[in-house]
Amino acid sequence: MRILFMGTPDIAAASLQALLDAGHEVCAVFTRRDKPVGRKQILTAPPVKQLAEERGIPVYQPCTLRDGSSDDIIQELAPEIIVVVAYGCIIPPQLLHVAKYGCINLHVSLLPKYRGSAPIQWAVLNGDSGTGVSIMQLDEGLDTGDVLMVEPVDIDPEETSGELFDRVSAVGAKTLVTALEKIPAGELKLQKQDDAQATLAPPLTKEMAQFHFTEDAAHIHNWVRGMNPWPVAWFAHEGKRIKVQESRLAENPQNAAPGTVLALKPLTIAAANGAVALLTVTPEGGKPMAGTAWAAGRRLKAGDCL
Numbered sequence: 001m002r003i004l005f006m007g008t009p010d011i012a013a014a015s016l017q018a019l020l021d022a023g024h025e026v027c028a029v030f031t032r033r034d035k036p037v038g039r040k041q042i043l044t045a046p047p048v049k050q051l052a053e054e055r056g057i058p059v060y061q062p063c064t065l066r067d068g069s070s071d072d073i074i075q076e077l078a079p080e081i082i083v084v085v086a087y088g089c090i091i092p093p094q095l096l097h098v099a100k101y102g103c104i105n106l107h108v109s110l111l112p113k114y115r116g117s118a119p120i121q122w123a124v125l126n127g128d129s130g131t132g133v134s135i136m137q138l139d140e141g142l143d144t145g146d147v148l149m150v151e152p153v154d155i156d157p158e159e160t161s162g163e164l165f166d167r168v169s170a171v172g173a174k175t176l177v178t179a180l181e182k183i184p185a186g187e188l189k190l191q192k193q194d195d196a197q198a199t200l201a202p203p204l205t206k207e208m209a210q211f212h213f214t215e216d217a218a219h220i221h222n223w224v225r226g227m228n229p230w231p232v233a234w235f236a237h238e239g240k241r242i243k244v245q246e247s248r249l250a251e252n253p254q255n256a257a258p259g260t261v262l263a264l265k266p267l268t269i270a271a272a273n274g275a276v277a278l279l280t281v282t283p284e285g286g287k288p289m290a291g292t293a294w295a296a297g298r299r300l301k302a303g304d305c306l
Contacts, residue, residue, distance in 0.1 A: 001180055004079035004099065005048070006030040011169040012085040013047035015106060018173035019083070020055060024180065027077050028058040030070070032088050066092050074098055081183070083176070084138060093140050101183055103138040106172050108165075109201065110134060110150055112193040115143035116201035120168055121161045125226030127218060130154050131164070133172040135179040137190060144198075146190035148183070151175040158248070160228040206231040210241075213259040213306065217274030221247050224276075232282070237298075237306055245288060246280040261304045267291030269306060 002025045005016055012031075019026060029052040037044040045053075052059045062070050074082075074095060081101040084091060096103050109119035110132040116122075123131040132152040139145040153171055155164060182188045209231045211223045220233075224247040227233040232243045250268045252275040260270040266277040267290075278291035300306075 002080045004082045006087040007048045007085040008032045008046045014169045015085045015173045022177045030060045033061045105138045107134045112198035114201040119201040122201040124161045127222040148188045149179045160225045162229040213271045217271040240284040243282040248277045250275040250277045259306045267295045
């Protein structure tokens with residue numbers, strides 16, 4: 001099928017690669033503009049652009065599609081279908097029906113759950129046991145279009161957002177290829193979403209990453225998992241942010257007050273309804289280290305309170 005692909009980050013590049021491997025003709029790619037990356041702020045092309053250029057596919061990087069400046073280009077490209085994966089720009093109404101088979105989108109949740117930009121992270125933050133991917137027909141709303149195909153994905157109770165992201169990216173790419181095989185044959189039936197069941201997955205912020213030991217232990221553990229790799233969960237200690245990259249749920253047999261140090265190997269802190277073992281932490285201005293090593297540096301002992 002002749003495809004116009006719109007996407008930007010790693011998950012989109014994985015889908016683009018899968019479409020190319022499946023033999024589809026990608027007539028062009030639309031992606032976001034290059035951005036400064038890292039401490040040296042080196043201008044870097046997004047993953048989708050890098051892959052497209054390697055494969056000799058024309059690349060377009062408009063600031064917006066809303067102003068109509070790209071409409072003629074897209075008409076001339078004459079795609080049979082427009083495929084959108086984490087593009088980062090709103091697709092305006094005039095482009096939704098340009099292609100023969102319309103405009104479809106890969107969304108990494110089981111819609112209508114977790115509409116928005118951070119569905120994988122919120123599935124982990126909320127301690128869900130599963131998520132999935134949805135192939136949907138784009139409409140003018142935010143992830144509100146009719147669903148063509150879904151594929152569920154289990155979530156391991158110790159899995160981070162980053163680890164889940166990698167698995168879901170692979171499932172999403174495979175599901176997208178399968179959907180594109182079935183669409184021309186009319187084998188997929190559109191299913192309307194139940195808006196009453198919809199939930200949102202807003203972007204994460206550094207401020208949201210803070211947790212307190214007065215919170216439920218399971219919540220803290222999910223927060224550590226869900227905020228990894230960014231922005232990384234943290235707690236305050238002596239006016240400093242202590243980031244936590246890895247944790248495990250633990251017992252609080254004596255029902256010690258939240259924040260109490262229960263053990264040092266591993267560093268285990270009491271919380272509401274249990275405790276959490278802080279396996280890997282990063283003190284403000286420092287490097288990642290074992291929680292035990294950080295506690296030793298602070299000369300903490302059992303019974304102390306953070």
